[in-house]
Amino acid sequence: MTDTKNRPLSSDDHLMLVDGSTYIFRAYHALPPLTRKSDGLPVGAVSGFCNMLWKLLAEPDPELLGSPPTHFAVIFDHSSYSFRNDIYPDYKAHRPEPPEDLRPQFPIIRDATRAFNVACIEQEGYEADDLIATYTTQAVEAGAHVSIISSDKDLMQLLTMPNVVLVDTMKDKRTGPDGVVEKFGVPPEKMIDLQSLAGDSVDNVPGVPGIGVKTAAQLLEEFGDLETLLAQAETIKQNKRRENLIEFADQARVSKKLVTLKPDVPVKEPLETTLVRDLDGEQLIGFLKAMEFTTLTRRVATKTETSTDDVQSASVSTHGFEGAKVEERVKAEGEMTPAALAEKRANEAASVTIDPSKYEAVFDPAKLEALFDEARWSGILAFDTETTSLDPMRAELVGFSFALEPGRAYYVPLIHTSGDDLLGAGHDDRQMPADKALALLKAVLEDPAILKIGQNMKYDISIMANHDIAVAPFDDTMLLSYVAGAGTGGHGMDELSSKWLGHTPIPYKEVAGSGKSMITFDKVPIDKATEYAAEDADITLLLWRALKPQLIPHKATTVYETLERPLVPVLARMERNGIKVDRQMLSRLSGDFAQGMAGLEAEIAELAGEDFNVGSPKQLGDILFGKMGLPGGKKTKTGAWATPASALEDLAAEGHELPRKVLDWRQLQKLRSTYTEALAQAINPDTGRVHTSFALAATTTGRLSSSDPNLQNIPVRTEAGRKIRKAFIAEDGCKLVSADYSQIELRVLAHVADIDQLKQAFADGLDIHAMTASEMFNVPIEGMDPIVRRQAKAINFGIIYGISAFGLANQLGIGRSEAGDYIKTYFERFPGIKQYMDDTKAFCRDHGYVETIFGRRAHYPDIKASNPAMRAFNERAAINAPIQGSAADIIRRAMIRMEPALAEAKLNAKMLLQVHDELIFEVPESEVDATLPVIEKVMIDASNPALKLSVPLEVDARAADNWDDAH
């Protein structure tokens, strides 16, 4: 029990002071944009704040915080005005307005503080830091210990007092005097002088131009303190530095007044009133209930032994200290539907003018650091890299751009060349050293309290990984667009910019040219590069502002946060892993294929009676259907003869020799051009491996796609093709493991359409196609005619694709009416499937989209097209999407969990590829036996616990020296 009466502090006491204002911003940016379910009121920062207070008061970590506090207060800035504005009117003048959805949270956070029954202190004319300085001074004089909960470097000057520590709860970091030396190179006693010299761009403290933290520390080391330094400034060797110190001496003195915290504010709340009071369970739960924070409510209820049922939700107003106007607007927004609010945000983003001439190149490291400090304050940084290649494994970083707020975007060139003189262009010396810039960049990109925003972050993450920088946390505008609008258009930046901002970005070819005359980005003059690169960052920031709020009305937050964003670093690692390919084997195959083709070409010319280009469908058509007069020719929509494999197969079946040879030739041509030749080209000279690129936002259904090269369509169906698969091999001492889901789409179908016979068959481990045939044709599964089974298999696949009699007839080579009869029989035996298909079409017509079992949406706006063909096409796609997409979601979940599961089991398997229902790994030989069950388990359990499937998933996993044998 604690005392209920206030009393003076003594040496046994521990005062904890929370820097409320700074924390609000960090919580806001570090956390997802949570809103109150019932009315959409933004409460993300409130939630973060409450969780922090609860942890400090009820579950303090003794290692981080020492003994539990006896005195506790949360200190806020009263308003943006303080006595410092009288000293220097521009103080904090450049701070951007807080985001719209943060503003209503300021007053609520004060309510939260009071709900926790702790002192909530602010005072007109003073900043929170001054109050913290004053209370700390008083407590130290009384002999007490003080913990200041903040990450603000301005408070470091207080560490001169004994028994004072600075604790950053978001980073679990405790800073004492040694920590100050480590971070700034000076002891706390010199922090004020250091800040006076270096200035602070966030607070707009001018300092001395050209002097940053590093230089200031060095000068103070040499001269002792600011006044001595200013007095002896003429002795400094560096010209510019000396001049600046003399010219801006007074500015440094003003800065000193600004950065010095006031230790003797005439505080209205005496220190004693911060004595920790007992939690009032009912009062706190009433508030938390009103905020609809269920988890924390439950925790508080348990700890305080209060029943939540008895507690009425408190009425919490958004009444603020900032005046009626804000209150009104906030109230208006609080009452808007999420869709209306999202539209408002989009309109705001679209109304911003984009003007590349305003962007700046940054050459000075001190300036860069100052700009990054702004990002530390705001918690947000839009970021983009410029490189020499679209392939991150071959790209060299040329520079990077970032945007702090709309219109304020910068480009940091690193290795641009200057001039185009005939002697050869050299390094442009205005640029800061790349390692210097990268060190500063690393601190920001790895700062957990700064949200990095990018467009297609997988690329930038991979580029930064080349420089040993791990980017987190991040948002990706491409993925935001994808989850909100798959099927409504592309998600590339140019397209998104036109769609959401009504602005066409500077085309890349305008700065770098195109085709043969294209130059790499390092050859682009810096001013031109700045406009292009900084515009990308600016646009990315605006797109984020427009797109992030779309998640809520599209109910896409969970999909984005569980199926998209976490997959990005996983895919980046897979791409960087690459897969080993046997170059000699490919080259041998290529020769074999070429030889085979040459032989066939001669035979074909002989049969045709003339030389022609076998690879030209047009010329081939003229020979077959024109010159030779073979029957059954069809024209393509452009009027030429169509020569698809199926038509050539038919002709071959009729006994014609030439079509058979053309088919053989085509197969070899395909294997050679697309695989043996292209694949050998794709081997990275540095790694000796092939690195594909997986696209996350390319398909309507949620599947990935692979390109450059496409490793998701490596041949497997023919003998000749499988030879290419054999060229995919494991590193010495390793095996390749292939693990694939068995019949995952049919299993998903059985689940979503809720078909008892199918579910039972899967539960019993039956051959699903045989079982289908047995049901349809009333034949026993035992000893079934393979042709009957094949027909059932085709129907099963047809169902998944949104069956049509025409399509099935084509597939099975039977008549259309016969195919129609099969379908009719199928629907009679499985009425639930017909029901599912009709329901899905109806849903799509009503909503314009369909959903996977995890809530991913695929849009088909043309499902209502008046053109029946187009409409039918969209209907079939809409039927297929939930099945294909749900399967895609399941394997995504498996991929996201795979690395932690392998690490947990202390295994070194590397995930290399995904081929829709299959994952490929490289596994040390000695670990194969231990690894297979881990992989299988993760894949089989992938839908849990979010969703319990009503059918079991089955996985086949095998290890071998090459992909063909493992498959």
Next chain:
DNA sequence: TTCGTCACG
């Protein structure tokens, strides 16, 4: 750049 073709799930 578009088309026809074909590799994969």
Next chain:
DNA sequence: GACGTACGTGACGAAG
């Protein structure tokens, strides 16, 4: 009954 089809991709060579 029109319409012209199986669903989802990416890469190649030919031809415009």
